[in-house]
Amino acid sequence: MWAYTLRRILYMIPVLFLVSIVAFGVIKLEPGDFLTKFELSYPQEMLQEMRAHYGLDASLPVQYWRWIKGIITKLDFGYSFATRQPALSALFSGGRLIWTLVITGTTMLASWLLALPLGIYSATHRYSPGDYFFNLLGFLGLSIPNFILALLLLWLLVVVLQVGPHWGLGVGGLFDTAYVTAPWSWAKFKDLIWHLWPAVLVIGASNMAAISRYMRGQLLDVLSQPYIQTARAKGLHERKVIYKHGVRNAIAPLVSMLGFWLPYMFEGALVAAVVLQLPIVEQSYWQALLQEDQYVAMSGLLFFSFILMLGNLLADLLLLWADPRIRLE
Amino acid sequence: MHKLTLVAILALTIMLAGLSGPAQQANLPDNPLVVPLDSLPDGLGQRGGTVIIDDIDNPKTFNPIVEQENSSNAVTALLNAPLIESDGTPAVAESYKISADERSITLVLRKGIRFSDGTPVTADDVVFTFNDLLFNPDVDSNKASWLVEGQFPQVEALDEQTVRITTPVPFPSLLAMIASVPILPQHLLADRVHKMNPDVPAGSFDRAWGVDTPPDQIAGLGPFRLKSYTPGQQVVLERNPFYWKADPKGTQLPYLDGIILPIVSDDNVRLLRFINGQTDIYPPRPEDLPVIQAKAGEGFRVLVTPAGVTDINVFAFNEDAADPNLRQLFRDVRFRRAMAYAADRESMIGTDLNGLGEPRYGPGIDSTYWIGDQPGFPSFPFDLDRAGALLDEIGLKDTNGDGIREFPANFPNPGAPLQFDILTVQGSTVLGGDALIYSDDLAKLGIKATVTPVSFNTLVDRLIGSRPPQYQVARISIGGGGDPNFLREIYSSQGELHFWKFSDGQSQDVAAWQKSVDQILEQQATAVDLNERFDLLSQFQTLVAQNQPLIFLYNSQGLEAYRQDRVGNFSGTTLSATLVGSEIIFRQDL
Numbered sequence: 029m030w031a032y033t034l035r036r037i038l039y040m041i042p043v044l045f046l047v048s049i050v051a052f053g054v055i056k057l058e059p060g061d062f063l064t065k066f067e068l069s070y071p072q073e074m075l076q077e078m079r080a081h082y083g084l085d086a087s088l089p090v091q092y093w094r095w096i097k098g099i100i101t102k103l104d105f106g107y108s109f110a111t112r113q114p115a116l117s118a119l120f121s122g123g124r125l126i127w128t129l130v131i132t133g134t135t136m137l138a139s140w141l142l143a144l145p146l147g148i149y150s151a152t153h154r155y156s157p158g159d160y161f162f163n164l165l166g167f168l169g170l171s172i173p174n175f176i177l178a179l180l181l182l183w184l185l186v187v188v189l190q191v192g193p194h195w196g197l198g199v200g201g202l203f204d205t206a207y208v209t210a211p212w213s214w215a216k217f218k219d220l221i222w223h224l225w226p227a228v229l230v231i232g233a234s235n236m237a238a239i240s241r242y243m244r245g246q247l248l249d250v251l252s253q254p255y256i257q258t259a260r261a262k263g264l265h266e267r268k269v270i271y272k273h274g275v276r277n278a279i280a281p282l283v284s285m286l287g288f289w290l291p292y293m294f295e296g297a298l299v300a301a302v303v304l305q306l307p308i309v310e311q312s313y314w315q316a317l318l319q320e321d322q323y324v325a326m327s328g329l330l331f332f333s334f335i336l337m338l339g340n341l342l343a344d345l346l347l348l349w350a351d352p353r354i355r356l357e
Numbered sequence: 358m359h360k361l362t363l364v365a366i367l368a369l370t371i372m373l374a375g376l377s378g379p380a381q382q383a384n385l386p387d388n389p390l391v392v393p394l395d396s397l398p399d400g401l402g403q404r405g406g407t408v409i410i411d412d413i414d415n416p417k418t419f420n421p422i423v424e425q426e427n428s429s430n431a432v433t434a435l436l437n438a439p440l441i442e443s444d445g446t447p448a449v450a451e452s453y454k455i456s457a458d459e460r461s462i463t464l465v466l467r468k469g470i471r472f473s474d475g476t477p478v479t480a481d482d483v484v485f486t487f488n489d490l491l492f493n494p495d496v497d498s499n500k501a502s503w504l505v506e507g508q509f510p511q512v513e514a515l516d517e518q519t520v521r522i523t524t525p526v527p528f529p530s531l532l533a534m535i536a537s538v539p540i541l542p543q544h545l546l547a548d549r550v551h552k553m554n555p556d557v558p559a560g561s562f563d564r565a566w567g568v569d570t571p572p573d574q575i576a577g578l579g580p581f582r583l584k585s586y587t588p589g590q591q592v593v594l595e596r597n598p599f600y601w602k603a604d605p606k607g608t609q610l611p612y613l614d615g616i617i618l619p620i621v622s623d624d625n626v627r628l629l630r631f632i633n634g635q636t637d638i639y640p641p642r643p644e645d646l647p648v649i650q651a652k653a654g655e656g657f658r659v660l661v662t663p664a665g666v667t668d669i670n671v672f673a674f675n676e677d678a679a680d681p682n683l684r685q686l687f688r689d690v691r692f693r694r695a696m697a698y699a700a701d702r703e704s705m706i707g708t709d710l711n712g713l714g715e716p717r718y719g720p721g722i723d724s725t726y727w728i729g730d731q732p733g734f735p736s737f738p739f740d741l742d743r744a745g746a747l748l749d750e751i752g753l754k755d756t757n758g759d760g761i762r763e764f765p766a767n768f769p770n771p772g773a774p775l776q777f778d779i780l781t782v783q784g785s786t787v788l789g790g791d792a793l794i795y796s797d798d799l800a801k802l803g804i805k806a807t808v809t810p811v812s813f814n815t816l817v818d819r820l821i822g823s824r825p826p827q828y829q830v831a832r833i834s835i836g837g838g839g840d841p842n843f844l845r846e847i848y849s850s851q852g853e854l855h856f857w858k859f860s861d862g863q864s865q866d867v868a869a870w871q872k873s874v875d876q877i878l879e880q881q882a883t884a885v886d887l888n889e890r891f892d893l894l895s896q897f898q899t900l901v902a903q904n905q906p907l908i909f910l911y912n913s914q915g916l917e918a919y920r921q922d923r924v925g926n927f928s929g930t931t932l933s934a935t936l937v938g939s940e941i942i943f944r945q946d947l
Contacts, residue, residue: 060814060822066425067817068835071501071846072853078497081560110417112564121569122588182629192633193655199633200626201590205409205617208590305621307589315414315622320814 106323147243287343402943
């Protein structure tokens, strides 16, 4: 298995290479570059100097080659035209990487912890009012676009419930202004939870719907198998039938989906980041895209591609562990 | 003796109490700038408290010389101060004198003035800021507008407190430009300049005071200093204990202990946070007004300021268009005037600015020179009949009854229909809305105008990326402060932003009025007498308004919103989130 893992990791390198070419091409498709927005306010000589300074006056292949060379020889991912920091700093600094992992991790945990029991309930109480109700919720979660959900939530909290005037609670960001730089305390933690739950809801909403639907489908499939009938006939307690035999088998394909959810969640997090002001990697990536800060945007794209591939690898390894019927070849 | 000792002790105590006073007094320079009472709309304030205002985006740098955008300006504007203010009042300099030949200015710094880290300010810091930073070719600063006859002004220290700035010929804008230069500390930055410290590579200064910089390495002369920056979350500023202004009662400014700028990039969320009571000041959009005004009873207050006169909001007709019919037509002043009459400015203001704007018919320019509201100034109120009559005069008539006028025989392609594309910026409701209103009205005139939204970068590329430019008509806005020297870029034949007729730059078919404008703009640059300059620029505005090279539309009114129950002496914001007069703002609810 280790050889397999190592091989998979090595495969990532040529794929990342290809991704970098595509990323560069796509970003350069937009006419103009980082300095175009200054065309109407700065004199031409100054702009030409800046272009030379940033290396934007070179041809596209040359620009790409310089960037790749930097990565291969010095692990230098270029720098941000906007802040002049190294590209990786621009993406990850200020704890952004940590918060991204915290928020994504919490969302994954929360959505799975909520979605699985819902799926199991739906499968075991098929066509009951509870089943229909959770179905409805699921479809709502799937069909409402993330950003509308985010804005709706905020509107609900601020305009309808007036959380500020009534309870002194704030919206937006991860903390209220008083707590951002304050040392950790119970109050700070509570503030974090208050700011985190809308983010988890927005990012996880469509996930939860999909996961519970899959769980329901898989479990129904499994529960119709002959060996379940046998187990019941044996006289096993119904709970044991469902969990030990049913869920255990049904969950295997879902485990492999864990890997896919990772990049999917990053994309959902981007919308949440922009609307809810979460200080995560998606936010700096988005800003880089808007400004055509090309090295930061390309580095960000590489990062997300790496996460995608990591997620796939994890999914495969988890599947290997979870389902004894699957063998490596 | 016993009694004498007691008296002595009492005397000593009283003396010492008088000496220690508020610690702040020792930090004021010998001659602090005393803010006049009439500049404090809510009167004297008291020290203490913080104010929270959302910034639109992460600052990109804390380096005021190389900064380029508004989100950084919201911070650096509060950390720095210039020698004099833009209206000529002294700031870091306590006085200045202009020489008899009007070629030099001698400025005297306030005695005892210090940077926010306590280091005294000397003339060397001023010389450093100008010569080693601003004019240094190695530094990414906006220096082209400082060139006078191809040279930078000469800046020299006459002594510890005195600086002289000299130009080869009298330069009327010099005072205004000095007001834009923040005085920076040599002791903190000299080692980042390659010229002074060969150990650092060229261009190092551009990276100095970036967003990673520890706050204690940044110092300035503004009312606040940087306390912390948490990327993606907030910027915290604290009072500058060495600030050089005081109120009429002698209390050292700023009143506020600090200002917090959380970073919130979404407009709607900024509004929600303001409504929720999390922020104290919020520059609103026109559509936010009803929501905020509904909460007037809870202390929310909206201020509407008169429309500015410097921004230009226009439809540009490309007189170098590729289509020969359009090229000949756009160059006909009767057509352009018809297009000016066809613009329903009131509807555009009503729809896109919620009524908060004023029509304009002439170029935007600094308010000192603006004459657009004077009686007799050319105007083109909405009148489709007059527009139609002008088009008829040119010979454009609908000959085949399809509702669209055709070109007459004296055009390169007679019989072709009169139609063109109007480019606007994708996602801009204002620009797009104006273009749609315009094309509807043009349709009534028998002109087929198709609105084509493109990305901002594409639009800029089409306007100035090639000669001749690749557009027919465009709806754009240009800000710029209205500095007459910047106007040369737009209105002079050789200007780089003369995008409606770059061929003027090759002296091809230059109209007589354009030649006059070129002359006028040239002359006003060196005119030192304010009256002479005013006359020249009045002529300029009249000529441009009569000939409508650009169809001028309107200027929008400024909007401010704040918590009246919490904040006193609020003077407004500029450029999205930069507080004006932050030193006199105080908390009402302490």
